[in-house]
Amino acid sequence: MIRFILQKLVGAAISISGVVCLVFLLIHLVPGDPVEMMLGESARVADRAALAAKLGLDKSMLQQFISFVHGIFTLDFGESYVTGESITQMILDRLPATALLAVVSLLIAVLIAFPMGAIAALKKNSIADNAAMGFSLLGVSIPNFWMGQILILIFSLLLGWFPVSGYQGDGAIVLPAITLGTALAAILSRMIRSTLLEVLGEDYIRTAKAKGCSQTRVILFHAMRNAILPVITLIGLQLGTLLAGAVITEKVFSWPGIGLMVVESIQKRDYPVVQIAVLLISSTYVLVNMLTDILYAVVDPRIRYREQ
Amino acid sequence: MFRKYFPITILVLWVLIIISGLIFPFNPNQIDLSQILTTPDWNNLLGTDDLGRSVLDRAITGGFTSFIVAAFVTIISVVVGTAVGCISGYVGGWVDVITVRIIDIFLAFPGILLAIALSGVMGPGIENVIIALSIVGWVGYARLSRAQVLSLKNREHVLAAHALGTGNLQIIKAHILPLIMAPLIVEGTFGIAGIVIAEAGLSYLGLGVQPPASSWGSMIRDGSQYLLVAPHMVIAPGVILMLVVMSVNLLGDQIRDYLDVKDMNG
Numbered sequence: 030m031i032r033f034i035l036q037k038l039v040g041a042a043i044s045i046s047g048v049v050c051l052v053f054l055l056i057h058l059v060p061g062d063p064v065e066m067m068l069g070e071s072a073r074v075a076d077r078a079a080l081a082a083k084l085g086l087d088k089s090m091l092q093q094f095i096s097f098v099h100g101i102f103t104l105d106f107g108e109s110y111v112t113g114e115s116i117t118q119m120i121l122d123r124l125p126a127t128a129l130l131a132v133v134s135l136l137i138a139v140l141i142a143f144p145m146g147a148i149a150a151l152k153k154n155s156i157a158d159n160a161a162m163g164f165s166l167l168g169v170s171i172p173n174f175w176m177g178q179i180l181i182l183i184f185s186l187l188l189g190w191f192p193v194s195g196y197q198g199d200g201a202i203v204l205p206a207i208t209l210g211t212a213l214a215a216i217l218s219r220m221i222r223s224t225l226l227e228v229l230g231e232d233y234i235r236t237a238k239a240k241g242c243s244q245t246r247v248i249l250f251h252a253m254r255n256a257i258l259p260v261i262t263l264i265g266l267q268l269g270t271l272l273a274g275a276v277i278t279e280k281v282f283s284w285p286g287i288g289l290m291v292v293e294s295i296q297k298r299d300y301p302v303v304q305i306a307v308l309l310i311s312s313t314y315v316l317v318n319m320l321t322d323i324l325y326a327v328v329d330p331r332i333r334y335r336e337q
Numbered sequence: 338m339f340r341k342y343f344p345i346t347i348l349v350l351w352v353l354i355i356i357s358g359l360i361f362p363f364n365p366n367q368i369d370l371s372q373i374l375t376t377p378d379w380n381n382l383l384g385t386d387d388l389g390r391s392v393l394d395r396a397i398t399g400g401f402t403s404f405i406v407a408a409f410v411t412i413i414s415v416v417v418g419t420a421v422g423c424i425s426g427y428v429g430g431w432v433d434v435i436t437v438r439i440i441d442i443f444l445a446f447p448g449i450l451l452a453i454a455l456s457g458v459m460g461p462g463i464e465n466v467i468i469a470l471s472i473v474g475w476v477g478y479a480r481l482s483r484a485q486v487l488s489l490k491n492r493e494h495v496l497a498a499h500a501l502g503t504g505n506l507q508i509i510k511a512h513i514l515p516l517i518m519a520p521l522i523v524e525g526t527f528g529i530a531g532i533v534i535a536e537a538g539l540s541y542l543g544l545g546v547q548p549p550a551s552s553w554g555s556m557i558r559d560g561s562q563y564l565l566v567a568p569h570m571v572i573a574p575g576v577i578l579m580l581v582v583m584s585v586n587l588l589g590d591q592i593r594d595y596l597d598v599k600d601m602n603g
Contacts, residue, residue: 040441043438043441043442044441044442044445045445047438047439047441047442047445048442048445048446051442052454055454055455055458056458166583166586166587167579167583169530169582169586170530170579170582170583170586171575171579171582172534172537172538172541172554172575172578172579172582173538174537174538174541174554174557174558175557175571175575175578175579178557178560178561178564178571178575179571179572179575181564182564182565182568182571186564186565268447269447269448270447270448272447272448272450273447273448273449273450274448276450276453277538277541277542280541280542281561291450291453291454291457292453292542295453295454295457295458295542295544296543300458303454303457303458307446307450307451307454310447310450311445311446311447311450312445314445314446314447315445
């Protein structure tokens with residue numbers, strides 16, 4: 030078991046190091062002078078030199094990389110080029126909003142997807158199943174930004190139930206969370222359905238039925254318990270959908286989280302902030318996936334034996 | 338009946354619209370200040386936008402944008418990804434170890450986050466959207482084709498070809514590629530849906546095509562400022578986008594069932 034956890038830790042460490050390198054190279058790989066991109070072509074020479082010095086772009090690549098990595102380890106990410114604010118502080122300010130939105134959306138997704146996936150699997154090929162899978166198809170085919178606009182149109186502008194945008198105000202979280210949650214529910218319900226269908230075909234389900242267990246008991250204690258494990262992994266993997274979807278959804282609703290910070294910083298050409306925000310989102314994703322893998326292996330011994 | 342023909346009908350319409358855009362004179366950029374924000378009527382079937390431009394004409398040229406992006410990105414991603422995956426799986430050893438690591442690093446960026454960052458740094462424009470989405474897109478095909486090659490390379494017919502002295506390239510081309518085409522085609526079809534949404538998303542963020550060129554994503558963004566007075570500006574391109582993406586997804590399901598592809602990354 031310890032070996033398995035170590036393997037996963039090393040894997041995650043390598044992935045995150047790779048992400049660090051890629052994010053560092055982001056502004057160097059792109060053709061053109063980053064300073065010119067930020068200031069525009071008409072900037073004065075003195076301004077350019079000042080910005081290059083401030084960002085450390087006048088030093089060698091190696092020196093820049095070392096100070097970038099040093100900043101990450103000391104959690105001092107430097108300053109925003111536009112506002113001069115500390116990037117660490119900016120992130121701390123924005124983090125609660127994104128975390129709140131992610132948790133509430135995940136909750137909505139689970140509350141929709143579990144019953145829907147279960148009913149679809151139990152009544153395979155019925156009207157309920159077709160309706161659930163129709164919803165799922167709609168969910169994956171409607172982009173977050175359009176769904177968000179339509180929700181704003183109906184529930185904010187026409188009905189006036191919720192604020193159009195922002196963080197303050199009663200129920201401000203409802204529409205962004207529904208936007209993200211339903212998108213995730215669409216993917217999850219489909220996966221829950223296929224996982225349950227697989228489990229329902231197992232021998233122990235037949236045995237339970239043969240013993241005379243009630244339908245509810247078979248589903249709740251025999252099928253669900255076995256189906257829930259792969260589903261937890263799927264939820265972990267889908268956290269990426271949530272994190273990336275949050276970038277666009279936060280923009281639609283002006284929800285002041287990390288995602289909106291990425292979009293705003295891109296518009297202001299504030300590349301240091303973009304780098305750190307992308308690094309943060311990706312590292313979270315890698316770490317959550319690693320924890321899900323480990324959790325899965327702790328609960329299901331078959332996994333850790335197979336991988337060794 | 339409906340399920341069977343719906344996706345192909347919409348997709349044929351998508352292609353027809355693109356061809357018709359080359360033949361008929363659409364005026365997606367024709368500004369008419371006397372016709373600002375008019376709701377749909379017989380003159381303008383989908384209404385007009387904030388500059389009096391026809392939403393229908395702009396939606397048609399927007400369809401052209403998304404088709405071009407989807408075509409280029411899919412071709413580049415499939416070719417590069419399959420080549421990398423085949424070589425990695427076939428050669429094995431340290432080449433494979435390094436390739437898998439690189440794939441893992443790219444997969445560490447959730448969804449289109451890397452594409453957003455890349456097009457943000459490269460600046461807006463349709464070429465940059467294609468580059469950004471291709472950089473993100475090849476990884477999936479590389480992972481898929483590598484897994485497939487690994488399960489195939491010790492099959493009897495490949496070993497027989499080896500024993501007969503067939504060259505490695507020829508083995509990949511004639512004895513492995515044909516067998517991994519089915520899952521690649523299925524993955525590619527679903528991939529198109531993802532690219533259409535991603536392009537619209539980037540354009541919605543202002544990172545895609547630049548005005549006056551149109552994209553479904555940028556049309557929705559423009560319309561979001563006039564949501565209450567001219568909801569058709571948001572609804573029309575969104576419904577079209579949704580129909581196309583849904584059709585591609587349904588077509589993917591149909592192709593998967595037809596080619597009988599089951600677990601693809603096994």
